[in-house]
Amino acid sequence: MERNLFGLVLFFIILLTSQMVMHSEARICEEPSKTFRGLCFKDANCIVRCRSEGHGYGKCSHILRQCRCLKACAAAETDQSLP
Secondary structure, three states: OHHHHHHHHHHHHHHHHHHHHHHOOOOEEEEEOOOOOOOOOOHHHHHHHHHHOOOOEEEEOOOOOOEEEEEEOOOOOOOOEEO
16 A cells, blocks of 8 residues: 555656756857858857856758847747747
């Protein structure tokens, strides 16, 4: 009986913590860099520019070769966001 109760309690703890993790994920907004010039081939250069603009990360887009800056979106922001 005690094993069944322990298993049930453990199940609910895991269930509750997984729900908290899913709700705490932040959305990520993406916008073109304002200071990067030219074609973007190395993420490292893009990251430096994006961080100097106050963003958390940067990456090169594969098709247009633009430097795209990424940051956590505020709840009220309606910028282009990634899923």
